[in-house]
Amino acid sequence: MLAATDVMSPLWRGVVTLRVITAAFAIAVIIVHHDGFARPGLGWAALAGIAVWTVFTCLAYSHHVTRRISVIVVDLVVTLTLMGSSALVLSPEQLAEGAGHTPSLTTVWASGPVVAVAVHTGWVAGALFGLAVSVVDIWLRGVFTTNLARDTILLVGTGFVLGLAATAARRASEQLRRSARTEAATAERERLARSVHDSVVQVLARVRARGGALDGEAGELARLAGEQEVALRCLFAATPPGATGERDLAGALQLLAGPRVEVSVPAAAVPLPAADVAELVALVREALANTARHGGPEARSWILVEDLGGEVALTIRDDGPGVDAVLLAGAESAGRMGVSRSIRGRVADLGGTLALGTGPGQGTEWEVRLARLRPPRAAVSAEP
Secondary structure, three states, X not given: OOOHHHHHHHHHHHHHHHHHHHHHHHHHHHHHHHHHOOOHHHHHHHHHHHHHHHHHHHHHHOOHHHOOHHHHHHHHHHHHHHHHOHHHHOOHHXXXXXXXXXXXXXXXXXXXXXXXXXXXXXXXXXXXXHHHHHHHHHHHHOOOOHHHHHHHHHHHHHHHXXXXXXXXXXXXXXXXXXXXXXXXXXXXXXXXXXXXXXXXXXXXXXXXXXXXXXXXXXXXXXXXXXXXXXXXXXXXXXXXXXXXXXXXXXXXXXXXXXXXXXXXXXXXXXXXXXXXXXXXHHHHHHHHHHHHHHHOOOOOEEEEEEEOOOEEEEEEEXXXXXXXXXXXXXXXXXXXHHHHHHHHHHHHHHOOEEEEEEOOOOOEEEEEEEEOOOOOOOOOOOOO
Protein backbone atom coordinates (compact mmCIF):
# COMPACT_ATOMS: atom_id res chain seq x y z
CA MET A 1 0.00 0.00 0.00
CA LEU A 2 1.41 3.38 -0.99
CA ALA A 3 1.22 6.26 1.43
CA ALA A 4 0.41 9.76 0.20
CA THR A 5 3.88 10.93 1.23
CA ASP A 6 5.45 8.26 -1.01
CA VAL A 7 3.42 9.43 -3.99
CA MET A 8 4.36 13.09 -3.44
CA SER A 9 8.07 12.42 -2.82
CA PRO A 10 9.01 12.50 -6.55
CA LEU A 11 7.35 15.91 -6.90
CA TRP A 12 9.25 17.24 -3.91
CA ARG A 13 12.51 15.92 -5.37
CA GLY A 14 11.63 17.89 -8.47
CA VAL A 15 11.08 21.01 -6.35
CA VAL A 16 14.53 20.61 -4.76
CA THR A 17 16.21 19.98 -8.13
CA LEU A 18 14.54 23.02 -9.67
CA ARG A 19 15.61 25.14 -6.68
CA VAL A 20 19.28 24.14 -7.14
CA ILE A 21 19.30 24.67 -10.92
CA THR A 22 17.60 28.08 -10.75
CA ALA A 23 19.92 29.16 -7.92
CA ALA A 24 22.94 28.31 -10.05
CA PHE A 25 21.45 30.34 -12.89
CA ALA A 26 20.74 33.34 -10.63
CA ILE A 27 24.28 33.25 -9.21
CA ALA A 28 25.72 33.13 -12.74
CA VAL A 29 23.59 36.15 -13.77
CA ILE A 30 24.87 38.18 -10.80
CA ILE A 31 28.46 37.31 -11.62
CA VAL A 32 28.03 38.27 -15.29
CA HIS A 33 26.28 41.60 -14.64
CA HIS A 34 27.95 42.75 -11.41
CA ASP A 35 30.13 45.33 -13.23
CA GLY A 36 27.05 47.39 -14.05
CA PHE A 37 25.56 47.26 -10.53
CA ALA A 38 24.98 50.54 -8.73
CA ARG A 39 25.95 48.83 -5.45
CA PRO A 40 28.14 45.78 -6.22
CA GLY A 41 28.60 44.99 -2.51
CA LEU A 42 24.88 44.52 -2.05
CA GLY A 43 24.91 42.36 -5.18
CA TRP A 44 27.42 39.98 -3.63
CA ALA A 45 25.36 39.94 -0.43
CA ALA A 46 22.28 39.00 -2.47
CA LEU A 47 24.30 36.23 -4.11
CA ALA A 48 25.25 34.87 -0.69
CA GLY A 49 21.62 35.14 0.44
CA ILE A 50 20.40 33.15 -2.56
CA ALA A 51 23.01 30.44 -1.94
CA VAL A 52 22.31 30.12 1.80
CA TRP A 53 18.53 30.17 1.41
CA THR A 54 18.70 27.59 -1.36
CA VAL A 55 20.55 25.21 0.95
CA PHE A 56 17.98 25.79 3.72
CA THR A 57 14.92 25.24 1.52
CA CYS A 58 16.43 22.17 -0.14
CA LEU A 59 16.96 20.60 3.28
CA ALA A 60 13.46 21.61 4.42
CA TYR A 61 11.74 20.28 1.29
CA SER A 62 13.67 17.01 1.42
CA HIS A 63 11.97 15.82 4.64
CA HIS A 64 8.27 15.25 5.20
CA VAL A 65 8.17 16.78 8.69
CA THR A 66 9.57 20.13 7.49
CA ARG A 67 7.37 20.48 4.41
CA ARG A 68 5.06 22.93 6.11
CA ILE A 69 3.03 25.81 4.74
CA SER A 70 4.75 28.12 7.24
CA VAL A 71 8.16 27.27 5.73
CA ILE A 72 6.83 27.92 2.22
CA VAL A 73 5.37 31.30 3.25
CA VAL A 74 8.73 32.32 4.74
CA ASP A 75 10.35 31.10 1.52
CA LEU A 76 8.08 33.44 -0.45
CA VAL A 77 8.87 36.40 1.84
CA VAL A 78 12.64 35.84 1.60
CA THR A 79 12.42 35.37 -2.17
CA LEU A 80 10.41 38.57 -2.65
CA THR A 81 12.83 40.47 -0.37
CA LEU A 82 15.87 39.36 -2.39
CA MET A 83 13.95 40.10 -5.57
CA GLY A 84 13.04 43.58 -4.30
CA SER A 85 16.68 44.28 -3.43
CA SER A 86 17.26 44.58 -7.17
CA ALA A 87 15.92 48.12 -6.85
CA LEU A 88 18.94 48.97 -4.65
CA VAL A 89 21.56 46.94 -6.51
CA LEU A 90 20.82 47.39 -10.22
CA SER A 91 21.53 50.65 -11.99
CA PRO A 92 18.62 52.65 -13.44
CA GLU A 93 19.68 51.53 -16.91
CA GLN A 94 19.61 47.87 -15.84
CA LEU A 95 16.21 48.28 -14.20
CA ALA A 96 14.65 49.90 -17.26
CA GLU A 97 12.73 47.27 -19.19
CA GLY A 98 14.22 46.87 -22.64
CA ALA A 99 17.59 48.48 -21.86
CA GLY A 100 20.06 45.60 -21.93
CA HIS A 101 17.33 43.15 -20.82
CA THR A 102 19.07 42.71 -17.46
CA PRO A 103 17.02 40.39 -15.26
CA SER A 104 16.40 40.96 -11.56
CA LEU A 105 18.87 39.50 -9.07
CA THR A 106 16.73 36.44 -8.41
CA THR A 107 15.66 35.88 -12.05
CA VAL A 108 14.02 32.41 -12.47
CA TRP A 109 15.02 31.43 -8.90
CA ALA A 110 11.96 33.42 -7.77
CA SER A 111 9.69 30.62 -9.08
CA GLY A 112 10.80 28.31 -6.23
CA PRO A 113 8.07 29.13 -3.68
CA VAL A 114 5.44 29.07 -6.43
CA VAL A 115 6.33 25.49 -7.32
CA ALA A 116 6.64 24.45 -3.65
CA VAL A 117 3.23 25.79 -2.59
CA ALA A 118 1.53 24.27 -5.65
CA VAL A 119 2.86 20.82 -4.74
CA HIS A 120 2.02 21.24 -1.05
CA THR A 121 -1.39 22.92 -1.20
CA GLY A 122 -2.87 22.97 -4.69
CA TRP A 123 -3.70 25.16 -7.64
CA VAL A 124 -5.26 28.11 -5.76
CA ALA A 125 -2.19 28.80 -3.63
CA GLY A 126 0.10 28.11 -6.59
CA ALA A 127 -1.66 30.70 -8.75
CA LEU A 128 -1.70 33.27 -5.91
CA PHE A 129 2.03 32.84 -5.20
CA GLY A 130 2.77 33.19 -8.91
CA LEU A 131 0.75 36.40 -9.00
CA ALA A 132 2.63 37.77 -5.96
CA VAL A 133 6.01 37.20 -7.63
CA SER A 134 4.76 38.83 -10.83
CA VAL A 135 3.48 41.92 -8.96
CA VAL A 136 6.91 42.51 -7.38
CA ASP A 137 8.60 42.09 -10.78
CA ILE A 138 6.23 44.64 -12.33
CA TRP A 139 6.89 47.03 -9.43
CA LEU A 140 10.63 46.73 -10.01
CA ARG A 141 10.34 47.67 -13.67
CA GLY A 142 7.79 50.43 -13.11
CA VAL A 143 5.91 49.52 -16.28
CA PHE A 144 3.82 46.63 -17.55
CA THR A 145 5.12 45.35 -20.86
CA THR A 146 4.51 42.38 -23.12
CA ASN A 147 7.52 40.57 -21.65
CA LEU A 148 6.23 41.06 -18.11
CA ALA A 149 2.76 39.89 -19.16
CA ARG A 150 4.36 36.76 -20.59
CA ASP A 151 6.27 36.11 -17.37
CA THR A 152 3.11 36.64 -15.31
CA ILE A 153 1.15 34.13 -17.37
CA LEU A 154 3.98 31.60 -17.08
CA LEU A 155 4.27 31.97 -13.31
CA VAL A 156 0.55 31.87 -12.59
CA GLY A 157 0.05 29.05 -15.10
CA THR A 158 2.87 27.02 -13.57
CA GLY A 159 1.34 27.31 -10.11
CA PHE A 160 -2.10 26.46 -11.43
CA VAL A 161 -1.16 23.41 -13.54
CA LEU A 162 1.32 21.97 -11.05
CA GLY A 163 -1.22 22.43 -8.26
CA LEU A 164 -3.82 20.51 -10.26
CA ALA A 165 -1.32 17.70 -10.89
CA ALA A 166 -0.37 17.48 -7.21
CA THR A 167 -4.03 17.39 -6.14
CA ALA A 168 -4.76 14.65 -8.67
CA ALA A 169 -1.77 12.65 -7.40
CA ARG A 170 -3.02 12.89 -3.81
CA ARG A 171 -6.53 11.80 -4.79
CA ALA A 172 -5.17 8.87 -6.80
CA SER A 173 -3.06 7.84 -3.83
CA GLU A 174 -6.10 7.94 -1.54
CA GLN A 175 -8.17 5.87 -3.97
CA LEU A 176 -5.35 3.35 -4.23
CA ARG A 177 -5.17 3.16 -0.45
CA ARG A 178 -8.92 2.55 -0.19
CA SER A 179 -8.83 -0.06 -2.92
CA ALA A 180 -6.00 -1.89 -1.18
CA ARG A 181 -7.90 -1.80 2.10
CA THR A 182 -11.03 -3.12 0.39
CA GLU A 183 -9.05 -5.90 -1.26
CA ALA A 184 -7.55 -6.92 2.07
CA ALA A 185 -10.99 -6.88 3.74
CA THR A 186 -12.44 -9.00 0.92
CA ALA A 187 -9.65 -11.55 1.22
CA GLU A 188 -10.15 -11.82 4.97
CA ARG A 189 -13.93 -12.09 4.53
CA GLU A 190 -13.48 -14.93 2.03
CA ARG A 191 -11.11 -16.75 4.38
CA LEU A 192 -13.57 -16.51 7.26
CA ALA A 193 -16.46 -17.50 4.98
CA ARG A 194 -14.67 -20.70 3.97
CA SER A 195 -13.99 -21.56 7.59
CA VAL A 196 -17.55 -20.86 8.75
CA HIS A 197 -19.10 -22.58 5.73
CA ASP A 198 -17.22 -25.79 6.51
CA SER A 199 -18.62 -25.86 10.03
CA VAL A 200 -21.44 -23.62 11.26
CA VAL A 201 -23.32 -23.00 7.99
CA GLN A 202 -23.37 -26.68 7.05
CA VAL A 203 -24.70 -27.63 10.47
CA LEU A 204 -27.44 -24.98 10.29
CA ALA A 205 -28.38 -26.09 6.78
CA ARG A 206 -28.64 -29.71 7.96
CA VAL A 207 -30.85 -28.74 10.90
CA ARG A 208 -33.09 -26.69 8.60
CA ALA A 209 -33.40 -29.50 6.07
CA ARG A 210 -34.09 -32.25 8.63
CA GLY A 211 -36.43 -30.26 10.85
CA GLY A 212 -38.36 -28.32 8.20
CA ALA A 213 -41.06 -30.98 7.98
CA LEU A 214 -41.52 -31.30 11.75
CA ASP A 215 -44.13 -29.55 13.87
CA GLY A 216 -43.94 -27.92 17.25
CA GLU A 217 -40.74 -26.80 18.89
CA ALA A 218 -38.54 -28.88 16.58
CA GLY A 219 -40.02 -27.16 13.54
CA GLU A 220 -39.53 -23.75 15.17
CA LEU A 221 -35.87 -24.55 15.87
CA ALA A 222 -35.43 -25.63 12.25
CA ARG A 223 -36.93 -22.33 11.06
CA LEU A 224 -34.64 -20.33 13.36
CA ALA A 225 -31.65 -22.34 12.12
CA GLY A 226 -32.64 -21.48 8.55
CA GLU A 227 -32.81 -17.77 9.40
CA GLN A 228 -29.35 -17.85 10.96
CA GLU A 229 -28.00 -19.73 7.96
CA VAL A 230 -29.28 -16.98 5.66
CA ALA A 231 -27.88 -14.31 7.97
CA LEU A 232 -24.41 -15.87 7.91
CA ARG A 233 -24.48 -16.28 4.15
CA CYS A 234 -25.46 -12.61 3.82
CA LEU A 235 -22.67 -11.54 6.14
CA PHE A 236 -19.93 -13.32 4.26
CA ALA A 237 -21.22 -13.10 0.70
CA ALA A 238 -22.04 -9.38 0.71
CA THR A 239 -19.46 -7.28 -1.10
CA PRO A 240 -17.71 -4.79 1.20
CA PRO A 241 -17.87 -1.10 0.28
CA GLY A 242 -15.58 -0.13 -2.57
CA ALA A 243 -13.37 2.95 -2.96
CA THR A 244 -16.47 5.12 -3.44
CA GLY A 245 -18.16 3.77 -0.30
CA GLU A 246 -21.06 2.24 -2.29
CA ARG A 247 -22.59 -1.26 -2.41
CA ASP A 248 -25.02 -3.01 -4.73
CA LEU A 249 -28.48 -3.13 -3.13
CA ALA A 250 -29.69 -5.69 -5.67
CA GLY A 251 -26.89 -8.13 -4.90
CA ALA A 252 -27.36 -7.75 -1.15
CA LEU A 253 -31.11 -8.46 -1.33
CA GLN A 254 -30.73 -11.45 -3.68
CA LEU A 255 -29.05 -13.28 -0.80
CA LEU A 256 -32.37 -13.23 1.07
CA ALA A 257 -34.10 -15.39 -1.56
CA GLY A 258 -35.38 -18.73 -0.33
CA PRO A 259 -38.12 -21.31 -0.76
CA ARG A 260 -40.79 -18.83 0.41
CA VAL A 261 -39.07 -15.58 -0.57
CA GLU A 262 -38.81 -14.40 -4.19
CA VAL A 263 -36.50 -11.50 -5.07
CA SER A 264 -36.78 -9.50 -8.30
CA VAL A 265 -34.02 -6.98 -9.07
CA PRO A 266 -32.79 -5.09 -12.16
CA ALA A 267 -30.19 -6.75 -14.37
CA ALA A 268 -27.71 -3.95 -13.61
CA ALA A 269 -26.32 -3.13 -10.18
CA VAL A 270 -28.20 -0.67 -7.95
CA PRO A 271 -25.41 1.26 -6.20
CA LEU A 272 -26.17 3.09 -2.95
CA PRO A 273 -24.04 4.20 0.00
CA ALA A 274 -22.93 1.16 1.99
CA ALA A 275 -24.65 2.39 5.16
CA ASP A 276 -27.96 2.81 3.27
CA VAL A 277 -27.72 -0.72 1.85
CA ALA A 278 -27.10 -2.15 5.32
CA GLU A 279 -30.17 -0.36 6.71
CA LEU A 280 -32.42 -1.44 3.83
CA VAL A 281 -31.31 -5.07 4.13
CA ALA A 282 -32.03 -4.95 7.88
CA LEU A 283 -35.45 -3.43 7.14
CA VAL A 284 -36.31 -6.21 4.66
CA ARG A 285 -35.21 -8.89 7.10
CA GLU A 286 -37.45 -7.39 9.77
CA ALA A 287 -40.39 -7.41 7.35
CA LEU A 288 -39.69 -11.05 6.43
CA ALA A 289 -39.45 -11.94 10.13
CA ASN A 290 -42.85 -10.33 10.72
CA THR A 291 -44.30 -12.38 7.87
CA ALA A 292 -42.90 -15.62 9.27
CA ARG A 293 -44.04 -14.70 12.79
CA HIS A 294 -47.62 -13.77 11.94
CA GLY A 295 -48.26 -15.54 8.63
CA GLY A 296 -47.19 -19.03 9.57
CA PRO A 297 -44.81 -21.43 7.80
CA GLU A 298 -46.70 -21.32 4.49
CA ALA A 299 -46.70 -17.54 4.07
CA ARG A 300 -44.78 -16.30 1.03
CA SER A 301 -42.99 -13.00 0.44
CA TRP A 302 -41.96 -11.07 -2.65
CA ILE A 303 -39.20 -8.42 -2.80
CA LEU A 304 -39.00 -6.00 -5.73
CA VAL A 305 -36.21 -3.47 -6.36
CA GLU A 306 -36.63 -0.72 -8.98
CA ASP A 307 -33.91 1.72 -9.99
CA LEU A 308 -35.76 4.86 -11.11
CA GLY A 309 -32.64 6.95 -11.70
CA GLY A 310 -33.14 9.72 -9.19
CA GLU A 311 -34.52 7.35 -6.59
CA VAL A 312 -34.71 3.67 -5.67
CA ALA A 313 -38.02 1.94 -4.91
CA LEU A 314 -38.11 -1.14 -2.67
CA THR A 315 -41.32 -3.15 -2.22
CA ILE A 316 -41.84 -6.01 0.25
CA ARG A 317 -45.16 -7.87 -0.11
CA ASP A 318 -46.53 -11.04 1.51
CA ASP A 319 -49.70 -13.11 1.39
CA GLY A 320 -50.09 -13.31 5.13
CA PRO A 321 -53.18 -12.40 7.18
CA GLY A 322 -52.52 -8.66 6.96
CA VAL A 323 -52.64 -6.12 9.76
CA ASP A 324 -55.56 -4.07 11.02
CA ALA A 325 -54.59 -0.38 10.93
CA VAL A 326 -56.21 0.24 14.35
CA LEU A 327 -54.36 -2.66 15.93
CA LEU A 328 -51.10 -1.44 14.33
CA ALA A 329 -51.53 2.03 15.81
CA GLY A 330 -52.33 0.50 19.18
CA ALA A 331 -49.19 -1.66 19.07
CA GLU A 332 -47.04 1.38 18.37
CA SER A 333 -48.64 3.41 21.17
CA ALA A 334 -48.10 0.47 23.53
CA GLY A 335 -44.38 0.61 22.83
CA ARG A 336 -44.07 -2.51 20.71
CA MET A 337 -41.17 -1.36 18.55
CA GLY A 338 -41.08 -3.94 15.72
CA VAL A 339 -42.78 -1.76 13.11
CA SER A 340 -42.28 1.72 14.49
CA ARG A 341 -38.56 1.39 15.15
CA SER A 342 -37.23 -1.34 12.88
CA ILE A 343 -39.16 -0.31 9.76
CA ARG A 344 -40.49 3.21 10.05
CA GLY A 345 -37.56 4.33 12.20
CA ARG A 346 -35.02 3.06 9.69
CA VAL A 347 -36.74 4.78 6.78
CA ALA A 348 -36.92 8.02 8.78
CA ASP A 349 -33.19 7.83 9.53
CA LEU A 350 -32.46 7.31 5.84
CA GLY A 351 -34.59 10.29 4.83
CA GLY A 352 -36.90 8.22 2.65
CA THR A 353 -40.66 7.78 2.32
CA LEU A 354 -42.66 4.77 3.44
CA ALA A 355 -46.10 3.56 2.36
CA LEU A 356 -47.96 0.67 4.01
CA GLY A 357 -50.78 -1.20 2.33
CA THR A 358 -52.50 -3.83 4.48
CA GLY A 359 -55.76 -5.05 5.88
CA PRO A 360 -57.30 -8.19 7.41
CA GLY A 361 -56.90 -11.03 4.91
CA GLN A 362 -55.18 -8.78 2.35
CA GLY A 363 -51.54 -9.42 3.13
CA THR A 364 -49.03 -6.67 3.80
CA GLU A 365 -47.10 -4.47 1.38
CA TRP A 366 -44.34 -2.04 2.32
CA GLU A 367 -43.05 0.42 -0.28
CA VAL A 368 -39.86 2.36 0.47
CA ARG A 369 -38.63 5.16 -1.78
CA LEU A 370 -35.14 6.53 -1.26
CA ALA A 371 -33.83 9.48 -3.28
CA ARG A 372 -30.18 9.37 -4.27
CA LEU A 373 -29.79 13.10 -3.60
CA ARG A 374 -31.60 14.09 -0.44
CA PRO A 375 -31.20 16.24 2.69
CA PRO A 376 -29.61 14.49 5.64
CA ARG A 377 -32.79 14.02 7.72
CA ALA A 378 -35.85 14.28 5.49
CA ALA A 379 -39.24 13.57 7.00
CA VAL A 380 -40.79 10.14 6.59
CA SER A 381 -44.38 9.63 5.56
CA ALA A 382 -46.40 6.50 6.15
CA GLU A 383 -49.69 5.85 4.41
CA PRO A 384 -51.66 2.92 5.91
